[in-house]
Structure formats: C-alpha cells, structure tokens
Amino acid sequence: MPERKFAIQKPALTPFNVVAGIIVVIGVAxxxxxxxxxxxxxTNLSDYNPWGIWIGFDLLVGVALAAGGYVTSAACYxxxxxxxxxxxxxxxxxxxxxxxxVVLALxxxxxxPWRLPYPFIVQSGxxxxxxxxxxxxxxxxxxxxxxxxxxxLEWLGLKRARRIVNKLTLVLTIFGVVLSTLHxxxxxxxxxxxxxKLHPLWYSPYLALYFFVSxxxxxxxxxxxxxxxxxxxxxxxxxxxxxxxxxxVALGFGKAAAFVLAGYFVMKVIGLAQTNAWSYLSxxxxxxxxxxxLGFVLLPCYxxxxxxxxxxxxxxxxxxxxxxxxxxxxxxxxxxxAFNWHLPSSERYFPHWMEIGISVFVVTLGVLAYRFIxxxxxxxxxxxxxxxx
Amino acid sequence: MSISRRTFLGWLGAAGAGTSLGRSAxxxxxxxxxxxxxxxxxxxxxxxxxxxxxxxxxCNRVNELPAPAKPFSDLAVLDRKRxxxxxxxxxxxxxxxxxxxxGPVYRKIQCNHCLEPxxxxxxxxxxxxxxxNGAVTYDESVCVGCRYCMIACPFEIPTYEYDRAFTPRxxxxxxxxxxxxxxxxxxCVEICPxxxxxxxxxxxxxxxxxxxxxxxxxxxxxxIYGETEMGGTTWLTISGVxxxxxxxxxxxxxxxxxxxxxxxxxxxxxxxxxxxxxxxGIYAISQRKDRIAREEKAAAVDxxxxxxxxxxxxxxxxxxxxxxxxxxxxIDKEVKKALADAAKAKVQETAAASAAAxxxxxx
Amino acid sequence: xxxxxxxxxxxxxxxxxxxxxxxxxxxxxxxxxxxxLTERDEDGERLGADRPDENPH
Numbered sequence: 001m002p003e004r005k006f007a008i009q010k011p012a013l014t015p016f017n018v019v020a021g022i023i024v025v026i027g028v029a030x031x032x033x034x035x036x037x038x039x040x041x042x043t044n045l046s047d048y049n050p051w052g053i054w055i056g057f058d059l060l061v062g063v064a065l066a067a068g069g070y071v072t073s074a075a076c077y078x079x080x081x082x083x084x085x086x087x088x089x090x091x092x093x094x095x096x097x098x099x100x101x102v103v104l105a106l107x108x109x110x111x112x113p114w115r116l117p118y119p120f121i122v123q124s125g126x127x128x129x130x131x132x133x134x135x136x137x138x139x140x141x142x143x144x145x146x147x148x149x150x151x152x153l154e155w156l157g158l159k160r161a162r163r164i165v166n167k168l169t170l171v172l173t174i175f176g177v178v179l180s181t182l183h184x185x186x187x188x189x190x191x192x193x194x195x196x197k198l199h200p201l202w203y204s205p206y207l208a209l210y211f212f213v214s215x216x217x218x219x220x221x222x223x224x225x226x227x228x229x230x231x232x233x234x235x236x237x238x239x240x241x242x243x244x245x246x247x248x249v250a251l252g253f254g255k256a257a258a259f260v261l262a263g264y265f266v267m268k269v270i271g272l273a274q275t276n277a278w279s280y281l282s283x284x285x286x287x288x289x290x291x292x293x294l295g296f297v298l299l300p301c302y303x304x305x306x307x308x309x310x311x312x313x314x315x316x317x318x319x320x321x322x323x324x325x326x327x328x329x330x331x332x333x334x335x336x337x338a339f340n341w342h343l344p345s346s347e348r349y350f351p352h353w354m355e356i357g358i359s360v361f362v363v364t365l366g367v368l369a370y371r372f373i374x375x376x377x378x379x380x381x382x383x384x385x386x387x388x389x
Numbered sequence: 390m391s392i393s394r395r396t397f398l399g400w401l402g403a404a405g406a407g408t409s410l411g412r413s414a415x416x417x418x419x420x421x422x423x424x425x426x427x428x429x430x431x432x433x434x435x436x437x438x439x440x441x442x443x444x445x446x447x448c449n450r451v452n453e454l455p456a457p458a459k460p461f462s463d464l465a466v467l468d469r470k471r472x473x474x475x476x477x478x479x480x481x482x483x484x485x486x487x488x489x490x491x492g493p494v495y496r497k498i499q500c501n502h503c504l505e506p507x508x509x510x511x512x513x514x515x516x517x518x519x520x521x522n523g524a525v526t527y528d529e530s531v532c533v534g535c536r537y538c539m540i541a542c543p544f545e546i547p548t549y550e551y552d553r554a555f556t557p558r559x560x561x562x563x564x565x566x567x568x569x570x571x572x573x574x575x576x577c578v579e580i581c582p583x584x585x586x587x588x589x590x591x592x593x594x595x596x597x598x599x600x601x602x603x604x605x606x607x608x609x610x611x612x613i614y615g616e617t618e619m620g621g622t623t624w625l626t627i628s629g630v631x632x633x634x635x636x637x638x639x640x641x642x643x644x645x646x647x648x649x650x651x652x653x654x655x656x657x658x659x660x661x662x663x664x665x666x667x668x669x670g671i672y673a674i675s676q677r678k679d680r681i682a683r684e685e686k687a688a689a690v691d692x693x694x695x696x697x698x699x700x701x702x703x704x705x706x707x708x709x710x711x712x713x714x715x716x717x718x719x720i721d722k723e724v725k726k727a728l729a730d731a732a733k734a735k736v737q738e739t740a741a742a743s744a745a746a747x748x749x750x751x752x
Numbered sequence: 753x754x755x756x757x758x759x760x761x762x763x764x765x766x767x768x769x770x771x772x773x774x775x776x777x778x779x780x781x782x783x784x785x786x787x788x789l790t791e792r793d794e795d796g797e798r799l800g801a802d803r804p805d806e807n808p809h
Contacts, residue, residue, distance in 0.1 A: 038554035047474055047548040050536035078668050080675025111534020111549070111557035119513045123531050126768035127761060129650055130537050131513035132657055135772075170672065171783055178664045178779070182657055189653035193511055193541045196641050208653050342638075422760045505761050519759055620760075647760045654768060661775040665782045 020364050027361025030354045034108055042354040049340060049349035051109075056335035057328070057359050058105035060187055062098055063137070064211070064327050067219030068226070069095020069144055070173075070180040075256075077173045086242040087249045089151060089379045090230065091223050096144040097366045103141060105362050129189045136183030143176050154385070155377040185212035191334060199338035201280050201289040204271040207334070213264045218327040220257040221300075224250050224320035234374050239381035247313060254316040257323065258304035265297045285341060292333060296326025424504040428523035429569065430591035430623035431578055432598055433497050435635065436608060437585035440467060440483055440495040444577035444586070448479050448499075451565060451576035470636065473498060475550045478562040479577060487634045494628070496635040497577070497586075500525060500546045500562035501615055501622035507646030508561075511541035516559070523591065523623040524564035532559060543619050543641050564623075591623050598627050620645025 034042045045052050072091035075081045107113035115122075120138070125131050146165060153162040188211030191198050204210065227246060231238075238246075272278060280286045300323040307315035340348065374380060446461035448454070455476045459466055467483040479499035487494055506525045509517035514531040517538065534557055539547045550557040565575035573579070578586045587597060595616060602609040614632050615622035618641045626637070633639050757763050 036554055038552055038557065039549075040551035043551070045536075045549075045551060047472065047539065048545060050539035050549060074668070078672045078675070080672075080679060109535075111536070111553075112532070112555075115514075115531075115533040118531055118533055123514050123516075124769065124772075125513040125515040125765075126772055127510050127647060127650070127654070127764045128513040128537065129653060130511065130535060132654070134513055174665055174668045174672075175779070177668055178661055181660050181664060186653065186657070189650065190537070190540075192653055193507055193646050193649050194543070195644075195649065196543045196638060197540070205652070208656070422758060422763060425758045505759055509761055510764075515765070519761060521758070645760060647764050651760075651764065654764070658771050658775050658778075662778055665779065669782075669786060 020368060023361055023364045024368075026357055027364070030357045030361070031108075033354065034358070039111065042352060042358075044349060044352040044355065046347070046349065048343055048347045051335065051339075052349055053336070053351045053355050053359055054105055054109035056332055058109070058362060059102055060331035060335050061328050062102040062105065063184065063187060064215050064218040064331060065222050065324065066095045066098025066102070067180060067184060067215040068222040069098075069147070069219070070176045071216055071219030072223055073147065073173045074177050077170060078177070081252070083245060084249050084252060086245040086380075087223055087227065087253075090226060090374075091219075092144060092147045093151070093370065093373060093379055094222065094226055096141070096148045097369050099137065099141045099144055101362050101366050102137065104365075105358070108358055129186045129192070132186045133183045133190065136179045136186070140176060140179040140183065143172050143179065147172050147176065151373075151377045151379055154383040157385075159385075180215070181212060184215035185209065187211050188334070191339070194339075197340055197342065198334065199280070199285050199341040200275060200277045201272070201285060202334050202338040204275055206267060206271045206274070209267065210264070210271070213260060213267065214327060214330060216260050217257055217264060217323060220253045220260070221320040221323040221327070224253050224257075224317060225324050228317045228320070230374070230380060233371075234380055237374060237380045241382060242380050250313050250316050250320075251308060251311065254304045254319070255308045257320075258301055258308060261297055261301035261304065261323070265293070265301060268293055268297065285338065288333070288337070292326070292329055296323070296329050300326060422505075424591075424621065425519075425521045425523060426592075427521070428504070428591045428623050429564075430502070430523055430589065430594045430625060431575065432587040432589075432594040433624065433626045434585050434587070434601070435494055435496055435626060435628035435630070437583050438481070438495040438497065439583045439585075440464065440481055440493065441582065442466070442481055443580045443582060444497065445477075445479060445481060447576035447580040448562075449477070451568065452478055452563070454478065467495075473500075473546055473548050473561065475548045475552075475560045478560070482636065484630075484635055487630045490630050490634075494630055494635060496626070496628075496637070498546075499577070499624065500564070501544055501618075501624040502562075502564050503619055503645070504621040504623065505619075505645035505647050507541040507543060507619065508538035508547055510646040510650060511537045513537070520566065522564075522566075522569055524566040524569065526563055526566050527559055527561060529556075529558045534559075541646060543638070543646075591625075594625055598625060602627060617643040619643070620648070 030042060039045055043052055043054075068091040072084060072088050076084045076088050103116075106116065110116065116134075119125060119131055119134050146168065149165050150162050153159075153165065185208035188207035188209075191203065191207055192205070195203050227249065231246065272281075281290065300319050303315060303319040303322070306312070307319055336349065442461045442464065449457070449461070457476070467481065470482050471477075471480045473480060479497060482496050482498065483493045484496065485493045502523055502525045504519075506517060506519055508527075509515070509519055509525065513535065514533055516528045516532045518526050518528070520526060534549070536547075536549055536559075538559060539545075539549065547559050547561045549559055565573070568575060574588055578588045587594060589597070595613060598613045602611055602613075608629055610628055610631060612632070613625050613627055614637060615625040620643065626632070628635060631639075757766065
C-alpha cells in the first residue's frame, strides 16, 4: 500500500496524510495514462469543446486565486500599508505555488507540453492574447520565485544572497503588479475573439477589466481565507507580529474587498447596459447570471461591509470563503458553462473523472508544498537572525 | 496600397502635414485592409448540390486521410448531422423538411479560409498562415497544442488529434494548397459532377454569385454567405433557403477576429507604460509621507526635549537664585545680626561710658 | 518596408511584434531612468535604496 509507505515516513498517520497520499497515488497513475495514451484517454475534450476544466479551473481559477501575491505586496510596499507586512510572505508563497501549479497543469492540457517555450524561442504569435498571457505568466512566475527566495535563503542561511534580493523588492513588486494587471485581464480578453460562442450575458467588451478587477477581489479574499486556515493548522508557527497583525489584515482586506466588489458590481451592471443584454435575464442563463451577480458579488460585498462595520472577524472569514467560491463560479461560467451555450446538450462538455482527478491532484500538491514550506521556512514568523521586518 | 506609402503618410499625418496631401483620412493609422487582391476562392451553390459525397471521397483521397468506417457511396451517412473531425477535412450534410424547399438541401462544410482568419489571430506561435492565394495553412512543426484556434474559429472548423499521445496535430482543410501550387484544382472542386462548386478569384466569384441571385431572384436568398461574415471568407455559399436552415450561423457579425482583439491588445503597452509611472508615484508619495511623519516625529521629540531642557534650566536657575537669595538673606541676617550686635555693644559701651561720666557731663 | 501588407492580421503581426520589443525596452528603461533620477537623493524615494532602518522583508 503506497499510503502505508507514506505513513512510515511520517509517523503521524493523520486522516489528512492518508487522503493526500491516496490522491497523490491516483494523480501519478492518471499522469502516466495522460502522457502515454494522450488526451483522448483521459479527457472528455472534443472538437466542439477544446478547453475543459484543465483550462477553466486550473488556469482561469488558479491564476485568479493566486492574485494575493501582487495585491498584498502592492498594499504593503507600494501603498505603504506596513501594518499588512506579516501577510506578505504567506501571500507571496501562495502566489508562487499557485502559478507554479498553473504551469504544471498546462503541461497536462496542451498537446505537446515540451513545446511550451516555443512562443518565446521559436516563433512568436504576438497577435494572440494567449501569447500575452503566456509571456506574463512565465515572467511573473519568475518574479514570484525571486520574491519568495528571501524565506528560502534565510532558511538556508545565505545572508549575502538575501541582501541582494531584498534590494530588488520594489522593482519586483512594481513588475509584479504590471504583469498581473496584464495577464489577469488578458485571461478574460482571451474570449473576446469568440463573441458567437460565449453567452451575451458574459461576453462583454469589458471582459478584460472584469477579470482584472475580480482578480483583486480574489487576491484579497484568498489572503483572508488562507490566513484562516493557517491559524487553524499552523498557529504554533506564527510569531507575535503575525498574530498581532492578523486581525487587522482581515479587517483591512475585508474593507478593501467590500469596496472593490462594489465597483465590480457597478461595472457588471453597466456592462449589461452597454451590450443591451437585459432581455437575456429572463432566461435560464439569465437566472444563473443573477445568481452569480447577486449571490456571489453583491451578497459578499454587503457581508464584508457588515463584518467590517461590526468588527466581526467570523463574518469576514466566511465571506472570504464565499467570495473565493464566487470567483470559481465566475471563471467556470466564462470558460465552460456560458461558453458554447449555443450547442445542443449532447455536444456540451462535462469533465472526465480523470480530468477532475488531475485538478484535485494539482491542488493537493499545492497544499502539501505549502505545508512543507510553512513548517520549514520563516513564512509565518520572522527569522530571528534578521531584522524585525 | 503599399505599407511604405501608408506608413509614410502616417508619419506625415502625425507631424501635422497630412492635410496637405489630401489623404489625411488614411494618415492617422486607421488602415483599412481589404485582403489579398488576387485571392482565390470557391463558391458553393447549395441549390446545385445533389449530396453525392463525391467531394468527400476526393478530399479523403488527395489529402491521404484514413479511410472512413462506411464507404463514401453509402448515403445513409447523411441521415446524421456531422462535422469536421481529425480524419475528415470536409463533410456534406443533408437538411430535410425545410419550409419552402421542394426536397432535401445539402450543404458543404469545410474551412472557409477567412480573409482575417481567427485561428491565425489566436495562435501564439503563428502556426497558421494566410497565404497570398487565399489559403489558410497550418504548420504542425511549431504547434504547441493549446487549441485556442478551435476556441477562436467561429465556424468550428479546426479539429484535434486527441488520440495521439506524442504528436497530436490540428487538422483542417488546406484549400488543397499543395495542389494549388502545382496548378491543380482542389480535390472537391475537381470532382464535383453537379458544378455546385465554382473555383476562381474571390472577386470574380462574388460577381458570379450576384449574377445568379440577380438572374434567379426567386431561386436564391439575396445574400452571399461569406462576403462579410467575420470580416469575409474566401469560400462563399449561396442558397435557396435561409442559411440558418443549413446550420449556418447568421449572427456572426462582420467584425473580423483581429478587430475583436485589437482593443485589448492595444491596452497592453499602455499598462506597461503607465503602471510603472503610477505605481512608482504612489510609492514615492507613501515614502514621502512616511519621511515627513518621521521628521515631524523627530521634530516633536526635539522640541519636547528642548522644552524640557529649558524648563529644567529655568528650574535650576530658579533654585540657584533661591539658594542665592537664601544665602544672601542668611548673610544679610548675619550681617544685620553682627551689626545689631555691634550696635548693641556700642550702645552698652556708650551707656557704660555715660554712666561712668555723668558728673563730667553734668559739671 | 517595400512589401505590401494586405491583411489586418499581417499588419498586427508587425505592429504587435514591435510593440512587445518596445515594452521590454520601456520597462528596463524605467528602472534605469528612476535610478538616474534619484541617484543623488540622500534618502527617501530611491528605488531599491538600501536603507538600514527599513528592511522590507
């Protein structure tokens, strides 16, 4: 039994370890099938539905939920909100792992993954928004890696290298925001080329803007959500600075998320007016659109506001989780549910269990990597050998 | 029009000299591209097609595609609506019971070889090329297999070899480009027994189509499908029944794929140009605020210290003064006392003296 | 510059290709220019300045 092997290495045979072990084993098995038998053996993709959940979830959702890195580092280093300082390292780590896993998942999805660098080294299709996305994701993954290295360098005790990286902080933060703005928005703009396939309620000339603004919401909410989980499972790893600042981070980020959601809601309604898509609201898709708009944009906006006004951290934390779910719903709608809405149901896509298996596998790898790094490197606490900051 | 001339005019226009040349409307860079002037094309006339599937057979043969499960002579295949797939570049579909039509109507589906191909616009390795003869061709040697072309194509033409593990390719009609280059007709056109397919320059085909519609207005719908759809296609269709009855979308619009993405792409360099300036500005402002706050704090501390010092000094001075005064008072007191003592002594002395010599004074 | 561009796609291949090169040049240029601009500042807004009193990480 492979999970027993796992158990021998880790004396604590906790339910988490067992489940994670099983998922990893299944993931490795599906990986084997994918790379020896091809996409047909592992996916329900078709000529009508070339993109499934490996794009809809792993790429679109993955990138949006990894936005915490640029949002937090911008707030702390550019906007001068130093009281959020303890949130930067966990956010950068989540961002880095998120993007790394996005790139990993893309290897499963594209037909010839070993050619992924081709747009940069062989032939560039600069007219494609996917080129823009690919370039920015590749560069931003590098930026996040460098931003993450101080923790690893402290862990390894390489003080000189850490000093050099520290000097780059501001340049990296600004580059990170520029690159994030570009590729978060371009992920939405990918669908601009297909007005005949995406439902009119979701197709909008503002798609790029929607994806960018909602990525800020996603980033803020993910920081709160992830910090909630960290407090539950890694409380002992946190230093006093982190513990003292945590409530302030949740309140401040909750307030920001409430207002950005308000702006996002306004933009979405204006978008309806611009494309004159009102009449679709009375259809089945319209109902689902309203569920997204009212249930996953307006409701969390209001709930965040209540939580902030009443300083109720519990409300803020639950709202953060709900908002993260809302981002998933939105990306699924644009990428999968409202896409190809014109096709008869027999031609519509539903993921193969192996596709879901790989997505779960990839997320599990992220959680395991996060746990390893948080328990070994100074993420939730400042390294004693270095300055307070 | 050559790009050199247009660019030149653009520069002049930018320099404010465009009006003097009378072409200022084009000088601002709003270039209007009309496609390759000698582009070839094919006109499919749905009123002529008899659904014999000979074109499918020819396509399969000249492109060396795998043999289908059922032979091409089996017309029962037409009972089902089909689409292009990884083993089929083109299909004929039959549409029955169309109001106003006497019998079944057939329609040919293949790549329409757009004037502004969405697949080419979407490809991030430029695997698709729009050739000057009109053909849109695919180069598998650079293809990564992202399948964005399939998302982008409004006609849902490109297909993918999902079942190949190591060398999957996009598969789509090539306009028989290798045959065109040899001076041969596309396989389907060459074999068509009903003259449903007409090959020629696209601009001639448009004329032919208009003539047919004009000569037989009762026989044709007054529209050439592909003249403007998605910016125009080189393969054109005319029909006696509404195109939607043949499964052809009438809601595609006339905006070409590159026009749909042009706006979003043009934002990219502006973000890259503006964001660093804005963000550095915000950073500098927050730094300045921090510094001023630091300085104000330092000044306040300084002031407090100075005041405290001054107060202490004053107090000390006061204390000293008081001490001085006390001392002085003490001295004064002592002096006074001494003086008083002295005076007293003197008085006593005087008294004693006067007591000793009263007789002297009284005598 | 003598060949003819007939399609918007080809036009954009050209313009976007140049644009991406300009973006890279601009981003590098910003960093260099900001350093040049603030080189003689004693403290404050210098980008990447090594301030002992304020260690960002």
